[in-house]
Amino acid sequence: MLVQNKGEYIRHVGVRLIPGTNNLETDEAEAFKEAVRTNPLDKALVGKEIFFDSEKPDAVISEIKADDALLLIADTFDVDLLNRFHDEEEGSKRPRTTVLKTIENQIASILDPNEDDIVDQEG
Template sequence: MLVQNKGKYVRHAAGVMLVPGANQLSPTDWKKFSAHPLIKELVEDEEIVAHESAKTTKDLNANEAIELVKDTFSLSLLEEWKATEKRSTVLAAITEQSNLIVNGSGEETE
């Protein structure tokens, strides 16, 4: 499942770590992590959002997918999504975010 850490900090609880942006977690890890009292508050404040039925961006609506992509800093995760995504707007967001990570800007370099 996809879990989005919208905060600026790495979050640790119950042996699980979430980096800022998108994270892949097993349902078991999410259950342990989200049961922690401090994490419960972050979930209630929507700083941490679980997309429980989503495994990739194609399982989200386009706006949610784009928001998640713009908050993702894992090139491997972005490449994985790019391989399965069909929507042009989401693909453009993935390309822009990948270029931002690699080149420091949203534009391709030659």
């Protein structure tokens, strides 16, 4: 299940959610859903700082609305997950070129970052 932490901090909503897109495995997804269902503070974060599609919690990227998918992709820094997104979108009945291009651009920016964006840790 894909859960996006749009905040600037690590959140614990049944599981640890780092800022950006989190890919939750089955046990983690169940713990997350339970926390959202039973804890009013966690429930309040959904829609404000945490995004997931409660109507389709197990949706793949090709089943997510394009605008939401683009935001999710821009917030994903795991190349393996981005490659999975690309495969899912390409394998859909109607692949969206904007989604595919955004995934490709995000992968490229991670693998070959702009020199101006690289922080010199020795200086």
